[in-house]
Amino acid sequence: MNIEQLRDKQGLTEVEFLQKYDASIYQRPSVTVDMLIFTVVDEEKENYRKLSEKSLKLLMVKRGVHPYIGQWALPGGFVTENESIDEAALRELKTETNIDDVYMEQLYTWGDVNRDPRTRVISCSYMALVDCRSLEVKAGDDADDARWFNVRYSVLEEKKTMLEKDLIFEKVVKITLSNDEDILEAIIKVIEKYSGKTARVEREVIVSNGIAFDHAEMIQYAVERLRNKVEYTDIAFNLMPELFTLSELQQVYEVTLGKELLSAAFRRKIADMVMETNQFTKDAGHRPAKLFRFNPNWRYL
Structure with missing residues (x-):
């Protein structure tokens, strides 16, 4: 069946209908x-x-x-x-x-x-x-x-x-x-x-x-x-630099969620989303902390 030849109750094909259509019959927000x-x-x-x-x-x-x-x-x-x-x-x-x-x-x-x-x-x-x-x-x-x-x-x-x-x-x-x-x-x-x-x-x-x-x-x-x-997604990693500590990542989660998180539970939750590196922070006044990076393949693990 040729759809273009189908006619409506007024006997019009779609082409004929569109040629006669008056867009002003409906108010457009x-x-x-x-x-x-x-x-x-x-x-x-x-x-x-x-x-x-x-x-x-x-x-x-x-x-x-x-x-x-x-x-x-x-x-x-x-x-x-x-x-x-x-x-x-x-x-x-x-x-x-x-x-x-x-x-x-x-x-x-x-x-x-x-x-x-x-x-x-x-x-x-x-x-x-x-x-x-x-x-x-x-x-x-x-x-x-x-x-x-x-x-x-x-x-x-x-x-x-x-x-x-x-x-x-x-x-x-x-x-x-x-x-x-x-x-x-x-x-x-x-x-x-x-x-x-x-x-x-x-x-x-x-x-x-x-x-x-x-x-x-x-x-x-x-x-x-x-x-x-x-x-439930990795959207928080949009805010992270290429290398970050887990404490920095947890702070981003906490301020976005509006609540404090238990460190152990948080680290279990994001374990598949991050990859450990061999690098550490070098900030003065801080104990060296291990640096991590985002794992883009975490969804497939």
Whole structure:
């Protein structure tokens, strides 16, 4: 059967249908991209004998245009008609922050009807965990500023409710973003409803100080996804130099996961991911520690 000759109820072939098709019969929402770029950096250390403290940071841009002018937002912008969503994400990240050639994964699609005061906007968010030492962040396009913010994620309340057929988890999360000049805060309520084999998640921003749009929701979701990826993938090694100590690697895991880890359990967990070398650290004030490198073939062991 020649598919091209099949006719619909109006007697039209596909070619004839497309020739007559009126794209204006449906309202078309605008589409944007928003990027969550995380990194882990060393903070200044007071005692040279100790490892530098590390902190999880997120890249934000200060809006120079309405709406939310003067507030901080995730880097992002509108997708044009002649580019893919992935291409738009790379372009917007470059024009707003000067960051180029970063591998990003699609995170989630945000489509609440009133999420943008300008018009109906659907946003596809992306996430990356990068080594910021090789990046030169510089604001551009409609951004007044671009800066890294320390990320603090804390659960204020948790509640579990058992109904006849449903299980409901509720939690209230506080997100604090800070640097030397600004402190941004948001409180988000997350409700997870499980009914049989189906699950539904709802998020509501209760308080948002200085964070534009619904980006506080995106940040909350991204932190949870990032922690999940760190637990079950090798994404944390994006932040490591070619040679590293296991203590340095454990610090990266701890700051990303937001909790301390038992050294013995951690070393068992990552044993297949690293390869021992014959080299040692030579830092003054420290006992020599063995250096390791990432094992790219760990998945096949």
